[in-house]
Amino acid sequence: MELRRFSVFWCRTILFGSVLLQEAESYIVKLSRLCKFCDVRATSCMGVKSCKVECGITSICPDKQDVCVSIWRKMDDNITFDTFCHNPAHMLHGLVLEDHNNSKCEMKEVKGRGSQFFICSCSEDECNENIFFSSTLDSQVVEIILVSLVPLLVMAVIVITSFYCYRVYRQRKASSRCKRGPPDFSDARAIIIDDEGSDSSSTHANNLNHNMELLPIELDVLVGKGRFAEVYKAKLKQGCSVSEEQGFETVAIKIFPYEEYASWKNEKEIFSDADLRHDNVLHFLTAEERKVQRQYWLITAYHPRGNLQEFLIHHVISWHDLWMLGRSLALGVAHLHSDHTTCGRYKVAIAHRDIKSSNILVKNDLTCCLCDFGLALRLDNTLSVDELANSGQVGTARYMAPEVLESRINLENIESFKQADVYSMALVLWEIISRCNAIGEVKEYEPPFGNLRENPCVESMKDSVLRDRGRPEIPNSWINHTGIQVVCASIDECWDHDPEARLTAQCVAERFYDMEYLDKLSGRSDSEEKLPEEISTGDKK
Numbered sequence: 072m073e074l075r076r077f078s079v080f081w082c083r084t085i086l087f088g089s090v091l092l093q094e095a096e097s098y099i100v101k102l103s104r105l106c107k108f109c110d111v112r113a114t115s116c117m118g119v120k121s122c123k124v125e126c127g128i129t130s131i132c133p134d135k136q137d138v139c140v141s142i143w144r145k146m147d148d149n150i151t152f153d154t155f156c157h158n159p160a161h162m163l164h165g166l167v168l169e170d171h172n173n174s175k176c177e178m179k180e181v182k183g184r185g186s187q188f189f190i191c192s193c194s195e196d197e198c199n200e201n202i203f204f205s206s207t208l209d210s211q212v213v214e215i216i217l218v219s220l221v222p223l224l225v226m227a228v229i230v231i232t233s234f235y236c237y238r239v240y241r242q243r244k245a246s247s248r249c250k251r252g253p254p255d256f257s258d259a260r261a262i263i264i265d266d267e268g269s270d271s272s273s274t275h276a277n278n279l280n281h282n283m284e285l286l287p288i289e290l291d292v293l294v295g296k297g298r299f300a301e302v303y304k305a306k307l308k309q310g311c312s313v314s315e316e317q318g319f320e321t322v323a324i325k326i327f328p329y330e331e332y333a334s335w336k337n338e339k340e341i342f343s344d345a346d347l348r349h350d351n352v353l354h355f356l357t358a359e360e361r362k363v364q365r366q367y368w369l370i371t372a373y374h375p376r377g378n379l380q381e382f383l384i385h386h387v388i389s390w391h392d393l394w395m396l397g398r399s400l401a402l403g404v405a406h407l408h409s410d411h412t413t414c415g416r417y418k419v420a421i422a423h424r425d426i427k428s429s430n431i432l433v434k435n436d437l438t439c440c441l442c443d444f445g446l447a448l449r450l451d452n453t454l455s456v457d458e459l460a461n462s463g464q465v466g467t468a469r470y471m472a473p474e475v476l477e478s479r480i481n482l483e484n485i486e487s488f489k490q491a492d493v494y495s496m497a498l499v500l501w502e503i504i505s506r507c508n509a510i511g512e513v514k515e516y517e518p519p520f521g522n523l524r525e526n527p528c529v530e531s532m533k534d535s536v537l538r539d540r541g542r543p544e545i546p547n548s549w550i551n552h553t554g555i556q557v558v559c560a561s562i563d564e565c566w567d568h569d570p571e572a573r574l575t576a577q578c579v580a581e582r583f584y585d586m587e588y589l590d591k592l593s594g595r596s597d598s599e600e601k602l603p604e605e606i607s608t609g610d611k612k
């Protein structure tokens with residue numbers, strides 16, 4: 072009996088102890104929250120960064136589940152804070168308090184309340200006293216930035232797209248003016264060059280004097296002087312292989328002093344491409360190093376009529392001469408720029424980069440041939456970074472295209488070098504017309520921009536060509552002649568300020584071909600001043 076009493080006593084003691092423990096536990100976990108509780112109060116808080124609610128009342132929340140809540144509202148100029156307790160299991164103003172487990176009260180904006188409405192909840196004592204608007208502010212800033220930037224971005228996209236479309240339109244217009252489908256290599260009018268049938272392995276091998284034996288040459292008179300070299304008329308002595316095989320007796324020797332090795336090497340390398348050979352490109356024979364005289368030589372065909380500038384100074388020409396000179400000049404430049412030969416084989420495109428009337432020779436048949444390739448550039452993918460970097464501004468200031476004067480040529484696009492050549496070619500075509508008797512009264516020869524001093528510098532050319540957008544004058548009297556009118560229209564398109572809008576040299580050549588009927592119609596009157604008989608026997612080609 073005693074034993075039973077003893078065990079009942081211990082059971083009761085243990086039971087009572089565990090009930091006490093449970094009560095204590097629930098007392099610790101479920102302590103009622105202390106929150107700021109002022110209901111609605113006016114505030115000076117502007118809803119930026121952080122604020123302290125101006126509420127002096129701290130309440131023990133009625134329900135143990137309650138958390139602290141703050142609401143910030145702005146209606147017109149009336150700004151208020153609501154502070155109170157709320158059980159997050161229930162909706163508040165139609166909202167679920169998702170942030171009630173936070174230790175800090177971080178405001179979130181609720182839209183569509185007819186006023187600015189921010190709410191936060193948190194579950195630490197008096198945590199609704201210090202309010203943070205940081206994230207809201209960020210989103211406001213982002214919103215403001217977006218609202219102000221989006222119209223600007225849209226405008227920029229519209230402007231860039233319109234500009235791009237305009238450029239594409241101009242480019243298409245420029246190329247459509249001459250589009251005739253793929254080149255027709257069987258065209259009887261196409262230039263016949265004597266490399267037909269030679270295989271492409273001949274590239275770089277032709278014309279070089281490999282046996283190291285110097286040609287027997289007798290220098291005659293000085294016929295030209297350039298920046299890097301002098302040109303002599305010369306005689307190939309009897310029995311020489313070049314003389315016998317290629318029919319040359321009189322040749323031109325371009326002599327570079329040792330110091331101008333780079334220029335000689337560049338010109339030699341350009342000439343050494345067999346595919347460069349063309350009726351309208353100076354015929355190259357060979358290159359030599361003359362150690363004794365410390366000179367480098369380039370040996371080429373000799374053209375007794377000399378350069379085009381000299382020729383125009385001394386001759387007034389007919390429409391037929393103009394047509395011959397202009398057409399052959401365009402053909403020469405087109406061949407240089409082309410990446411295929413007249414028989415369709417691949418060749419490297421070349422930019423001349425110093426096209427001017429004194430770098431063009433006049434052949435006996437009154438056609439032009441391009442010479443002086445000292446600054447020429449092979450437009451292939453072997454171009455080194457250095458070569459490209461040094462290609463910004465070369466040539467003769469008077470003939471430099473606007474983008475070259477500005478050193479703003481697009482070095483990444485090989486077409487830009489061709490476009491700069493086309494600009495210079497347009498100035499030469501203008502010089503040719505200025506000496507043609509079909510324009511009416513013919514004045515003394517003047518170079519393009521002749522009002523400028525002898526060798527204008529880049530800065531004076533910038534003033535004329537860039538600042539004033541000046542070009543040589545095309546008087547009204549010039550366009551009375553149908554053919555000259557067409558040439559002037561082409562010139563105008565070739566010296567366009569926008570390189571992309573310029574015609575290609577091939578296109579100009581085709582326009583000359585289209586005028587062949589005019590040439591046939593016009594009575595041919597050759598250039599007015601004749602050269603002495605003696606000098607017309609140089610090139611037997």
Ligand code: ADE
Nearest residue numbers: 295302323372373374377
């Ligand atoms: N001047 C420069 N090169 C010439 C050449 N090959 N023939 C005649 N005169 C020139």
